[in-house]
Amino acid sequence: MTHSVESGPAPDHFVLPSTREESESFRPLVLDPARPDDAAALTALRDSGRPREIHDRIEDQVEELLHCLAPHDPFAAGSPADAVADVLGDRPAAYGRWIWYPWSGRLVHLLPEAEFRLVRTDRNRDKITREQQQDLLRRRVGVIGLSVGSSAALTCAMEGVGGAFRLADFDRLGLSNLNRLRAGVHELGLEKSVLCARRMYELDPYLDIEIHRGGVTEETVEDFIGDGDHTLDLLVEECDTPWVKVAAREHARRRRVPVLMDTNDRGLLDIERFDLEPDRPLFHGRTGATTADDVRDLDRDEAIRFLLTVVDERRLSPAMSDALTRVGRTLSSWPQLASGVMLGAALVTDTARRVLLGEPLPSGRPFHRPRHPGPRRALPARTARSGPVNRVPELRGEHLRLRELHAGDHEAFARILTHRVLTRYLGIDRMDAGQAHTAFAQSLAQPHTHPRRKYTLAVCAPDDDALVGTMGLLVEEYGSNAMLTSLALLPGAPVRGHGHEAGRLLMAYGFGHLRLHRIWAGHRSDHHFMPQVMHAAGLRPEATLRQLFRTQGCWHDVTTYATVAPEWKSQATPRELAILDGAAHLDRV
Structure with missing residues (x-):
């Protein structure tokens, strides 16, 4: 439908663009018919014959607006036509804005800016609030x-x-x-x-x-x-x-x-x-x-x-x-x-x-490669993206604390994964900067996976938020088992000598909040300092797995250790018992 544009005084500022100006223009003219000058400009535009198409669906837009504002009862128990008329009043053509697109010759009647954007982006909600x-x-x-x-x-x-x-x-x-x-x-x-x-x-x-x-x-x-x-x-x-x-x-x-x-x-x-x-x-x-x-x-x-x-x-x-x-x-x-x-x-x-929007997204070069056509497979549960964010609350010990990673950690995190010595005992080959940033992005996304299987946490000094190391837990997909992973402390870290405490804090969280029954860990058999770390963490020797993984061109044996919830809880410290006993109160945010 088309409404007549209200008349106004002859414009003293509105000049129609030349044909060349129209062909090179890129910005529309936004006119408010409630203002006398703009109403006069609309009249001049209409009288010029320049508009090749006048598009007016303002009633439909207002009806959508009412649905967006009150989805449960958009028309206040009345009829749609009456509700729309209440918004438009007795001069519908004076409501909203008229938009002149000189390059196409279209004159379009739209909602005012705030209402237009509310309706136009309404279907974004609540992926975007x-x-x-x-x-x-x-x-x-x-x-x-x-x-x-x-x-x-x-x-x-x-x-x-x-x-x-x-x-x-x-x-x-x-x-x-x-x-x-x-x-x-x-x-x-x-x-x-x-x-x-x-x-x-x-x-x-x-x-x-x-x-x-x-x-x-x-x-x-x-x-x-x-x-x-x-x-x-x-x-x-x-x-x-x-x-x-x-x-x-x-x-x-x-x-x-x-x-x-x-x-x-x-x-x-x-x-x-x-x-x-x-x-x-x-x-x-x-x-x-x-x-x-x-x-x-x-x-x-x-x-x-x-x-x-x-x-x-x-x-x-x-x-x-x-x-x-x-x-x-x-x-x-x-x-x-x-x-x-x-x-x-x-x-x-x-x-x-x-x-x-301030999400913790690090620098890097992530791939989003489409899969080749093939048999359809169900999405593994560990990568399904739905439900709340699973964040670990801060776990504070005597000499260090554990927290979730945030975007500011990427440089220190990358130093660990690109370090010639530290990676030797992590069971991985030394990464280049791009690989390390990709690994950091994947670790940063762990709280958004459901169910969450991987927990890579930052190790920090008690009163300093800087990442000085990492500690991880990998929850296995069968039984109630998990493996401690990723223990690494940067050279010169103020918490060196207390790496076992990071493991104990995460074990307390695992046995308490995650309701795990068994936690195990392993180290390269030629890493002679680690047995005392394992013992201090409360883990008992179990076995030697021959040539379990290959790094730096060589196969390596791994010595494994484990503990189960009842025996580990019997020797937990008061701080660890507080984490265990408080498991019911640790809300996932």
Whole structure:
């Protein structure tokens, strides 16, 4: 249906854009018909004949609004028509806002901003609460590179992850872009920044979008990242130019802006938490001390080698690795698939939301690789994501304490897993930085698994929150058994000599809160200091398992120890008994 627009005085400020201005515009005109000047502008617009389509479904929107506000009784026991009429009053055309999209010639009648966003994001609840949604809509997101990046920007806008955006790309839409960009053939030659902004404004005309038509340059990079109240809250970097990739990160790190980058290959996502780690090396240290000046004048082959270093060629799919070596020879550019772009947009948006809402998400390069088609299998119970978060409360001993990991632990955690000596006795090979960050991300996610089987906790001094070691428990999937794992203390840790106490605290939690009956542990048979640690933890020798695991190119025997709940409880200390006896009061949060 269509309402007539209320008349107003002749406008003295509204000037219709020229045909060229309409074709290059990206920002809609938002008009409030309750204001005389805006009502006059609406009249002038209607009289001009410029609107090719007037779309007015305001009654439907108000009805949805009432459902969102009171799902149990949206119409207060009355009729929908009466309830809608009460909201609109006797001048429906003066309610809400009229949005003029000059590039399409559409004039659209919408709810006011707050009500529009409440309805538009209502189906996000309560995966995103209303309070979280409001927080997200106050954030500013920057996107550099609008081939892959345009889908990320559009998905963020769709989910309400960001209310303000900065978009940068110097390029225009070409026919070869249509294998992955949401655009039509009638938009060939249009600037990618304009195209992306239009799509986003058509989702939400109340967004605040800036575009950098010339891309990011030496003259604009500082303004793009911003300063003070105008600083980006998060940067998505998806461009191909080495200088821009490095310079954007240098400025983001200086302003403590986290950076995300989807590689558009095998679901590999880069997360750089410069907001938490202002001294973190760029690209997870893969490019060393390289600066933007160092990559300013790279030729094609040098640029490809640099990009391969950035993304870590070993982790790329064989097809992508091969393609990058043939760009400019037998391939016009590197391959990018629509499915990969859409997957990347989803990963970027999901990660951006979690970062902006303060979830403990560390830097790293997680894979989200889709499975190959095959027989369907049930999801293992230990990885099912539902129910409450299973967090261990702080466990405090005489000389140390145990707590759940948090995002600030990643550097110390990585030092353990990359340490030449410490990993020798953990039953694993020494990791590189990327592997260690991935392992940390997996450990950080343990409280979100149901039922929880793995407990990797931080070891801290009694009055210092810094991670100085780790202690773990692996609950087995049969019986009531668990294995102590991951005992490692950093060199110089103030709690050295008391590692057994970390084991005892976790055993008290296991026998109490987890209702375990048997806990066991093991160590390499050539680790001659560990028997006394096991004895101090209250574990008895059981057996030697021959050549149980292989590290550093050799097979190793493992000596095992165990205890059961009744015998261990009989020699527990008062602090440990307090944990055991308080098991019924330890709520899972």
